Amino acid sequence: MTRQDLFEQIISKQSYLCVGLDADINRIPKHLLKYDDPIFEFNKQIIDATKDLCIAYKPNLAFYEALGPKGWLSLQKTLDYIPEEIFTIADAKRGDIGNTSRLYAKAFFETLNFDSVTVAPYMGEDSVMPFLEFENKWVILLALTSNKGSNDFQFTKQEDGQPLYEKVMRKAMTWGTSENLMFVVGATHPEKFTEIRSIAPEHFLLVPGVGAQGGDLAGLSKYGKNDLLGLLVNSSRGIIFASEGEDFAEAAGNAAKKLQIEMSGLI
Amino acid sequence: MTRQDLFEQIISKQSYLCVGLDADINRIPKHLLKYDDPIFEFNKQIIDATKDLCIAYKPNLAFYEALGPKGWLSLQKTLDYIPEEIFTIADAKRGDIGNTSRLYAKAFFETLNFDSVTVAPYMGEDSVMPFLEFENKWVILLALTSNKGSNDFQFTKQEDGQPLYEKVMRKAMTWGTSENLMFVVGATHPEKFTEIRSIAPEHFLLVPGVGAQGGDLAGLSKYGKNDLLGLLVNSSRGIIFASEGEDFAEAAGNAAKKLQIEMSGLI
Numbered sequence: 001m002t003r004q005d006l007f008e009q010i011i012s013k014q015s016y017l018c019v020g021l022d023a024d025i026n027r028i029p030k031h032l033l034k035y036d037d038p039i040f041e042f043n044k045q046i047i048d049a050t051k052d053l054c055i056a057y058k059p060n061l062a063f064y065e066a067l068g069p070k071g072w073l074s075l076q077k078t079l080d081y082i083p084e085e086i087f088t089i090a091d092a093k094r095g096d097i098g099n100t101s102r103l104y105a106k107a108f109f110e111t112l113n114f115d116s117v118t119v120a121p122y123m124g125e126d127s128v129m130p131f132l133e134f135e136n137k138w139v140i141l142l143a144l145t146s147n148k149g150s151n152d153f154q155f156t157k158q159e160d161g162q163p164l165y166e167k168v169m170r171k172a173m174t175w176g177t178s179e180n181l182m183f184v185v186g187a188t189h190p191e192k193f194t195e196i197r198s199i200a201p202e203h204f205l206l207v208p209g210v211g212a213q214g215g216d217l218a219g220l221s222k223y224g225k226n227d228l229l230g231l232l233v234n235s236s237r238g239i240i241f242a243s244e245g246e247d248f249a250e251a252a253g254n255a256a257k258k259l260q261i262e263m264s265g266l267i
Numbered sequence: 268m269t270r271q272d273l274f275e276q277i278i279s280k281q282s283y284l285c286v287g288l289d290a291d292i293n294r295i296p297k298h299l300l301k302y303d304d305p306i307f308e309f310n311k312q313i314i315d316a317t318k319d320l321c322i323a324y325k326p327n328l329a330f331y332e333a334l335g336p337k338g339w340l341s342l343q344k345t346l347d348y349i350p351e352e353i354f355t356i357a358d359a360k361r362g363d364i365g366n367t368s369r370l371y372a373k374a375f376f377e378t379l380n381f382d383s384v385t386v387a388p389y390m391g392e393d394s395v396m397p398f399l400e401f402e403n404k405w406v407i408l409l410a411l412t413s414n415k416g417s418n419d420f421q422f423t424k425q426e427d428g429q430p431l432y433e434k435v436m437r438k439a440m441t442w443g444t445s446e447n448l449m450f451v452v453g454a455t456h457p458e459k460f461t462e463i464r465s466i467a468p469e470h471f472l473l474v475p476g477v478g479a480q481g482g483d484l485a486g487l488s489k490y491g492k493n494d495l496l497g498l499l500v501n502s503s504r505g506i507i508f509a510s511e512g513e514d515f516a517e518a519a520g521n522a523a524k525k526l527q528i529e530m531s532g533l534i
Contacts, residue, residue, distance in 0.1 A: 022367075062363060062370040068343065068378050069336040076335065093363055095387060096329060097414040097480075100289075103329040111335050120362060122389045122409055124416020142389055147364040149391020152438055153431070159424040164431070171419055213364075 001087055001115055001136065003179060003204060007228040009055040009085065014264035016229055017256060018056035018089065018206065020236025021046065021078065022063050027241055029248050039067070039074035042248075044081055046240050049253035053260040056232050057082050058089040058206075079112055087232070088115045089140060089206065095120040095127040102130040109134045116140050118184060118206070121168045125175055132176045139181050143169050144196070146186025146209030169199050178202035185224075187215020187233065193223035204230050210259070211238025217259070221266040229267060235259060268354055268382055268403065270446060270471060274495040276322045276352065281531035283496055284523060285323035285356065285473065287503025288313065288345065289330050294508055296515050306334070306341035309515075311348055313507050316520035320527040323499050324349050325356040325473075346379055354499070355382045356407060356473065362387040362394040369397040376401045383407050385451060385473070388435045392442055399443045406448050410436050411463070413453025413476030436466050445469035452491070454482020454500065460490035471497050477526075478505025484526070488533040496534060502526060 010016050021043050028042045035041040047057070059078060064071035082088055090108040094117065095101065108117045109131075116138035119128055131139045144154055144165040154165040162170075169183055178200075185196055187209035196205070205224060209215035210233055217233065224231050235255075243251030277283050288310050295309045302308040314324070326345060331338035349355055357375040361384065362368065375384045376398075383405035386395055398406045411421055411432040421432040429437075436450055445467075452463055454476035463472070472491060476482035477500055484500060491498050502522075510518030 024370075060363070060367055062361075062367045062374070066370045066374040066378065068374075069339040072336040072339060091363075093361065093387070093390075094329075096327070096358075096360055097412070100327055100329045103291075103333045107329070107333040107335075111333065120360070120387045120389050122387050122420060123360075123412050123414060124419030124421070126414050126416040128416075145364070145390050147390060147393050149393040149395075152391030153389060153435065154391070156434065157426040159426060159428075161426070164420065167423065168420065 003228050006055065006087060006204065010229045010267065013052065013055055013260070014267060015053055015055060015260040016231050016233055016263055016267070017054040017259050018058050018232045018234040019046070019050050019054045019239055019256060020091070020208070020234050021057055021059040022236045022240065023059070024063055025067060027244065029244055029246060031246055037074055037077065039064070039071070040077045043074070043078040045249040046252050047081060049249040050239065050256040051083055051086065053253070053256040054086070056087040056089060058091050058234055060091040060236070076112060079114065090114040090117040093118050093120045093142065095123050097123070098126040098130055101127050105131045105134055109137045116182070118142065121172065128172065128175055132180055137180070139176060140206050141168065141172050141181065141183055143183040144185045144189055144192060146188045146213050146215065150186065166199060169196070173200060182206055184208065187217070187220050188213055190216045190219035190223065193220050197224065197226065201226060202230070204232060206232045206234065208234045211235040217262060218266060221263070233263070270495050273322065273354060273471065277496045277534065280319065280322055280527070281534060282320055282322060282527040283498050283500055283530055283534070284321040284526050285325050285499045285501040286313070286317050286321045286506055286523060287358070287475070287501050288324055288326040289503045289507065290326070291330055292334060294511065296511055296513060298513055304341055304344065306331070306338070307344045310341070310345040312516040313519050314348060316516040317506065317523040318350055318353065320520070320523040321353070323354040323356060325358050325501055327358040327503070343379060346381065357381040357384040360385050360387045360409060362390050364390070365393040365397055368394050372398045372401055376404045383449070385409065388439065395439065395442060399447055404447070406443060407473050408435070408439050408448065408450055410450040411452045411456055411459060413455045413480050413482065417453065433466060436463070440467060449473055451475065454484070454487050455480055457483045457486035457490065460487050464491060464493065468493055469497070471499060473499045473501065475501045478502040484529060485533060488530070492533070500530070
């Protein structure tokens with residue numbers, strides 16, 4: 001999928017919403033536990049209720065790994081169920097020495113057929129490149145994350161005065177292009193989007209932290225969008241757990257609709 | 268397992284070797300492919316051949332994830348087969364926002380019952396703390412990795428003059444203690460061990476990069492060991508793929524024995 005493909009979806013759906021499929025077995029509605037595969041059933045109903053309102057789905061791998069082999073089967077079925085035109089993100093935050101990163105890339109891009117995977121930058125170029133070598137696939141590199149701990153290392157200034165996240169972005173832009181590399185920038189840092197756009201005017205940004213984490217959609221959209229919109233704004237818990245009752249899918253659809261309407265006014 | 272327990276094993280086995288169970292399905296001997304679970308069969312024979320020569324096993328999760336649900340079953344069976352007194356390391360390099368890191372911790376510490384997990388520091392305190400909150404379990408935090416990409420960010424000086432890996436270590440030492448926190452320090456940086464010991468004199472270090480990656484065992488041991496030895500030196504490919512024929516287990520045992528003998532002279 002190209003940037004242009006993403007942009008066309010954004011225009012046609014009037015949305016740049018990504019729905020985080022963080023299907024926590026301890027939080028999904030109890031009546032689903034009678035199904036053979038409660039996690040897949042939950043995701044299926046969430047996808048049915050939101051697929052016309054979003055342009056991407058992002059399962060966080062932790063919620064599937066926590067269930068062992070069963071979790072992988074639920075994830076595989078979920079991936080197969082997502083409509084082909086919708087962008088898929090393996091939120092895995094992987095990164096390892098070269099031969100090992102290559103295997104992770106195969107797991108996510110070939111075995112599971114994700115369009116993209118989130119990658120952690122700490123181990124540098126040879127930990128990221130194996131992901132960038134797959135055609136028509138994307139790396140979404142952690143730059144400025146949405147959590148409190150982003151203050152510990154990401155903001156600390158380097159000897160040359162730039163904060164670490166900026167150094168990460170500039171360096172990574174020598175490894176990939178705006179057609180195979182995106183950055184994670186948390187919605188909890190709306191004041192940073194102008195600066196981030198001055199570093200990476202063309203790259204898509206994956207923006208977590210709207211909803212449960214309290215990010216400001218209007219602010220970040222104003223300063224973060226570019227000619228091809230350039231934003232995938234994620235909400236997980238705020239949508240999928242909008243209700244924990246039997247009406248969970250309807251409630252998720254309503255929560256997604258609310259964000260989509262807000263987004264349509266910001267495009 | 269405590270530092271004292273590790274030290275007692277080191278003394279009794281005269282070894283501080285960790286064997287990396289990176290059971291690549293494309294590299295294991297072909298005659299094993301006839302088994303129901305070739306990966307487990309491979310690991311089982313490697314464990315039988317090396318368990319008296321090493322004090323830890325470290326499966327890298329990538330090699331299991333690449334196989335999907337089957338890979339998780341092989342990993343679970345491998346974990347169950349490792350003798351209880353041997354320290355186990357999930358080489359996963361995870362790290363995510365708090366509620367997600369907690370799930371990873373449950374997956375590795377409870378579902379799979381590993382003693383420890385490797386964690387990436389980029390997302391800061393709330394991404395690491397959930398792992399540290401499990402009793403009798405260990406976090407092994409990436410500090411200075413063995414790969415070429417360690418030069419990209421880990422060595423770059425911060426505004427206050429210290430390199431990033433040093434900042435990571437000092438900060439993390441305020442989160443955990445020498446009884447639940449270790450650091451990854453690559454064998455490819457033997458000249459750094461004196462400095463690293465001045466920062467963290469008491470913490471155990473997990474040292475990859477001996478063998479296939481070319482690290483120097485005598486040099487790093489001289490400058491890296493402390494009162495409780497304080498080192499877990501890992502070799503993966505150099506041991507488990509010492510032969511790719513039917514004699515692979517015997518060859519692995521011989522390769523491990525060679526390192527153990529060298530280590531016994533360095534303790």
